Amino acid sequence: MKERYPTILDVARAAGVSTATVSRAMNGRVVSPAARAKVEEAVERLGYRPNSVARGLATGRSGVIGVIVPDVAGPLYAQMARGIEDVTEPLGLQFFLLTDNRSAELERQALRTLLERQVDGVILIGSRLPADELEELVGTRTGAVLVEREAPLDPFTSISLDNEGGAYAATEHLIERGHRRIAHVTGLRKAGERRLSGYLRALEDAGLPSGPLIDGDFTEASGVVAAQGLRALPDVTAVFCANDRIALGLVSALLAEGWRLPDELSIIGFDDLPFSAYLSPSLTTVRQDARAMGRLAAQRVVAAMSGSAEPSAALVPTSLVVRASVAPGPAAARAREDAPPKATSAVQVSRRKP
């Protein structure tokens, strides 16, 4: 047990060349065909695998980029990880996922770990460390990009979802469908704030007063609680939930109380989680392309690693996914009385059931 792995020296001896030549052959540098053949044979025979720790020490580069996510559990982070992989894989870079910066202290630890391991770059998702501390920790030797940063601007490259725009589009969709009294179940943190302000701006642009705000925290449970709040608001015909998990809880509670959806209440979510298309009614929502964000983050961090990067700030767009959870609102009904019915396909969907 614990037998020694062959080292580059073993290979050199077996091949009758120097370790420098083995190193060159392994890394695709110029080497005579004869030497290359001998090295390859020896590598094969000994089952040699280079020790990347030693290489890392010698080169000062590890070839890995570290990713800190708030919580591995989120399906969105998983998608983001996939996007990161899309770009690192072809470049021969590895990336390591470190979980959870749910607290600043955990994030600090995770970041230190990564830095001590000499990662070449870091992607911090939803970071909550103060900018100056980040600067001090990360220094200038390591590429860094911030995704969905809580605090505002930094001297770092950052990438954020267009939460405001997505919320605007969702609210606008409800308005276009004829809703005038639209509630919002709020979320948390920066993303929650931005979604709220997109909602408010859409109402304002439509000349509508702000609808009731119901406290939420991005969980299903808060959606369930919101259902109670809605009962006291009979004039509300539609609600924009800060995310799909809230919408899931809300729909669940409403259905359990016997509400007919979407006829009695239209609901729209945010995120487009994998289950959202399969709810009943299927959930109209705002899709965020987490994979694209991951790709973008990886590209930026690679650029930052090579030093060729000006700090920049990117906003990733969202798209509205229209499904069946939004029915025409009262304004649409009024319009129908005047004009001949001009059913859009979305209206079709929502009217097929009753």
Added chain:
Amino acid sequence: MKERYPTILDVARAAGVSTATVSRAMNGRVVSPAARAKVEEAVERLGYRPNSVARGLATGRSGVIGVIVPDVAGPLYAQMARGIEDVTEPLGLQFFLLTDNRSAELERQALRTLLERQVDGVILIGSRLPADELEELVGTRTGAVLVEREAPLDPFTSISLDNEGGAYAATEHLIERGHRRIAHVTGLRKAGERRLSGYLRALEDAGLPSGPLIDGDFTEASGVVAAQGLRALPDVTAVFCANDRIALGLVSALLAEGWRLPDELSIIGFDDLPFSAYLSPSLTTVRQDARAMGRLAAQRVVAAMSGSAEPSAALVPTSLVVRASVAPGPAAARAREDAPPKATSAVQVSRRKP
């Protein structure tokens, strides 16, 4: 830019001691209080952070355990990661997640990467590499544990979910609730097979014939397709889905066709995903404690790393979560005609709606 980080030598000079003393102080070995104080002061002043790559090379241990998951996207893997963290964190070990072994080739690459990086242990989830290749790659220097391995036995420590037992419990539950004609939407791979055989065994033990088998592949889409199959099977009163995602698709399609659930069809899933409690009707299912599996895997790999480990095979139990998607079956109705109604609370739930 690219300024040099301080090294142990910088600290030694600043503190007026040798690097050996700095090393000892940093690692909590015996050092005179005076020396310790000087080192600590210098570390603080220079902002020194040890280079774990260099340490890894010197000690031959990296302090990291690598985890290969089939797909970061699964919420279950996320839970497992949390469980792994539960045990590695207090031990000062790090773990790195490498994604996706959806193909043997990708898994091979991921494993090589990990090994080249000198991880002290690996946890392979759902590995599909042949046992002999695993043995050759991993060797005896690295601890390894297999979670939910596809192929049968190995010389490795393995941990599996009790898929068979969970499926048995699910099917038994349907039988106890009075169902006699129970279909099964199948899954994939070893887990799918085991769930199928648990289902078959439960029917057999109850003296019932096997019900119809509908092909599935663990996706919502296959659940949607299964709904069509069920239409042709009017005598089926209950269906055991190989996982919750299938159940989600099935419920979605059935509801869209106007079925009343659970009255017209009882449904039971497997996994207990986060959304399952919020479906309408809320889904009765088999919970797997992925976090506990992760914990167990981590404990075993730590033991394997210290060499103090006999290979072992553990089976992690499941538990039935009774919610509202199972209604009493025909046998229960017949029983009711004889005896006065003896409604269990579960029956209550499922009869409140119609």
Added chain:
DNA sequence: CTGAAAGCGCTTACAG
């Protein structure tokens, strides 16, 4: 308790 020195397994100018 402490220091000088060798060693971990690579890479890379520097000569040739």
Added chain:
DNA sequence: CTGAAAGCGCTTACAG
């Protein structure tokens, strides 16, 4: 194209 040698930043017997 190739080799000898120094160096990457630590740790750890070995002496003292």
